[in-house]
Every structure is written in structure tokens, then in C-alpha cells.
Amino acid sequence: MDFFRHLSPTEQFLILSAIKIVCVFSVVMAAVAYSVLAERKLSAVIQDRRGPNRVGPFGIFQPVADGVKAFLKEDFVPGHVRRAYFWLAPMISMTPALLVLAVIPFGSRLGGEKMVIADLNVGILYTFGIVSLGVYGIVLAGYASNSKYPFLGGIRSSAQMISYEIAMGMSVIPVFLVVGDLNLGQVIQYQAEHGWLLLYAPLSFVIFLISSFAETNRLPFDMPESEQELVGGYHTEYSSIKFALFFMGEYANMIAASAMMVTLFLGGWTLPVAGLNKPAASIGMGAAHIVIFMAKVAALMGMFIWVRWMWPRFRYDQLMDLGWRRIFPLALVNIIATALWLWMAA
């Protein structure tokens, strides 16, 4: 630790940030791998099956086997694709999900260090800016594949994601009307003092939830993929690790969306019991906060997965109808109602 103290503040910041990035990245990738397993297990249980149980006890090493398989499979590139975009698309669909996690405060403090990679003042704007990049990966994949099903998947996806992004953006405005700050750390601070924002803006939470299902392409809104009608959607022509990147991107997106919901509506790392509402003073409390945050995210992930095996897919026109003619006006009304309520209270 001695040499660390002799470094300049910039160097300290760089080193600490690098450590945090590596930790968050590895935890998220592990979580992605295990949410795939959780998905398979849960789907099996709901369908009266047992699910993967051969690789290690209860199949807990299944993600390792899946990963090895994804890497070792033949990476087949069809002759008709537009090569540069074809390579670019999986990367673009994976990165935004990981970038979003940079501004999420996943814990309070650990030894005087804030548990967030980038404590941005405009955290939420950054999030929406990055999230909207996610659609490019899918659109590019659809375009680059140069064949009909991926193309249809890409088109549907761009329409769907753009539509729901508006509703999603609208839905968080009441949150910031209540809190009065765009910094996600401040949002959590507010929730620690006044109770979870789920209580102040329940409608926002519902709209955000529905929109994030659409944004992450999960059932009941998995239009871009919709296996039965579009073969595999935008990743029909992909194989091996490129396909795996799309797949991991989807789960990373779910984790990012869950983390956003936890931060915005479910109190982040706080828990209104046993003094866990304050930024941690000791290492133990700091670790407890991280565990609380991860448990909340895991619970939301469980819900994401459960919903997939519960409901059938929406028809495409119904999806657009729901987005534009129901959710979007509802979000607008929600903003006005919240503003009025705050004005009356003030």
C-alpha cells in the first residue's frame, strides 16, 4: 500500500478504476454465463423437465461447457454477407450493455472508495445514450447478413427499440422530477432517505419494466428473433463465438436493465433495515451493500427469465400499438401527474 500512497491522485484514480472495471466485467460475464444456466433450469422446471444436470453437480459447470463449445465450433461466414459489418455487428451488440454498467453504483463504499466506475453527473442521460446504440448491432447484423430473415429481424428490431426507447426515456422523467438530480448516486441517496422510488412513481416502474422487456428483446417482445417466424431473426447467419456474443449481449442487456431498475426504483444497494441505508463505514458493510445490490439484480433477472416461459409473443402490430398508443401516452400523463403532484405538495 505504501507505493500506492506515493502515486499522484490521477494515477491512483486510474489504478482503482482499472481494478473496478476488471471486477465488474468479470462479475458481469460470470453472471451472464450463469443466467443462461438459470434460464435453462427455470425453463426446464416450468416445463416439467429437469434441465442440464450432467456437467458437475446439478449442472453448475454447464456454462463452462457452453463457452468451450461456442469457442470451438466452426465460425462459418456465409459467402453472401457484407463482411465488415458482419464482423462489427456482434461487437456492437455486446458493448453497450457493458458500458451502461459503468455508471451503476453497485455498492456504497469499500474502504473509502466509491463503488461505481464512473460517478457521472448525467448518469441517466449517458445510460440512454449508450443503450440506444444497442439497436445498431442488431440492425447491422440484419443488414450485413444479406438474407431475408435476418433483414426482417433487423427492421423489426429497429422499429421496436426506437419506439420503446421513447417510452422508457419518458418513464424515468418523473423519477428525476422527484429526486431533482441526474446522478445515479444521488438517486440512491434520495431513496435511502425517503424510501424507494417505486412508492413515488409506481407507474414509471411499470412502464420502465415493460420497455426494458422490449429493449432487451425478451419475450413477450422478442420480435427481432421470433424463432418461429424469422428462423432465428438477426442472428440466423451467425455461428460460433459471434452468435455467442449476441447471446451474451442479450443477457448482459438484461443485467444492465435490471441494474438500472434496481438503481432507479428499488433503492440500489440500500435496504431499510439494520442501518444498511447509509453509506458503509466498514468493509463488511460495504460488502453487504454489494451483496444486496446483486441480490436485487438477481431477483429481477429471475423475473425476466420467468416471464419468458410464461407468456406467448405479441403480434408485431400489437406490439407497436401497445408502444405508441398505450405506453407512450401513459408515460406522458405520468410526467404531468407527477409534476402536478410535486407542484401541489410544494
Place this chain on the structure above:
Amino acid sequence: MIVKRTNLNFWERIYLPAVLGGIRVTVRHFFKKKVTMQYPEEKWTVPEGYRGAPYLVKDPEGRVKCVSCQLCEFICPPKAIRITPPGPDGSPEAGNVEKAPREFKIDMLRCIFCGYCQEVCPEEAIFLMKDYSLTGLSREEMVYDKTKLLALGGVHDDQVWKWKHK
């Protein structure tokens, strides 16, 4: 037939009852008994009369029942059975009682499990048993010889003890 298209009512349009229905169904199945069979460890009990692999059987006194008449060899449609009869000297262990085969081979890769051998056998010495999914690492391994067939076939619960009073 004309199916009347009714408009959805208010509750159907807000989806919430359907949501609750979905939760109810999935939760019910969550706690249901699982139907997956752990295959290599558990196996189906095949029904009576199932035509599995043909094996040779012994009589209750532990003697080979086959008498090398070669009817099964001749009837076998894919020619999967190959019998080596003992010849004029007879089988050393059975003496001159019956012509127990010197060698009896069934190529399980050729066998079509038709059951003709069982049907044609005058001695009730060969039966299609309940074994399915025979596996091996080579073609040679899949040719079952007399010892293997007898070991797998076991003792048959004969109603008529042919050699009892001989």
C-alpha cells in the same frame, strides 16, 4: 363454419387476468413432478412381447438348449446368425445327448429384431429379450458369440423338461 369474432372486453384488453393466469400455470408446473427420465441410469420397462435382442437360453438344469438344427440360421432374413455345428463327434460336454452348437454367433449390427428365429426354433432355445440400445466400440464387438449370448439369455423357465427322464 363461421366463427364469430367477438371484441375483447375490458379485462381481456388490459391483460392483467391473463398475466395472473400465466403465473398460476407456471407456478403449478414449477412444483409438479418432473417427467424427465435420467436415461442411462433409468431405463424404460418395455412391454411384454417386446422384440429386443435375440439371446440363447439354458434350460433349468443349466444345459444349452440349442441343438444346432440351423433353422434360425436359414430363416434369418438379414443372415445375422452363423452357427457352427459340433460335427459327427458331438459336443464333448454334452456327450451324445444333443448336438449343442460349437459356436453360435449373432451379428447384432445385421439383426433386424424380426423374431423369426424365436418363432422357428423347435427347441425354444432362442428368444427375443427386452434389451434395446446395444452398444459397442467396434464391429467385431457387436458380433455376439455363444458364451455372450448364453450369459445374456440366462435360464429359461421351461414348462416342458425335455431331458428330465433321459
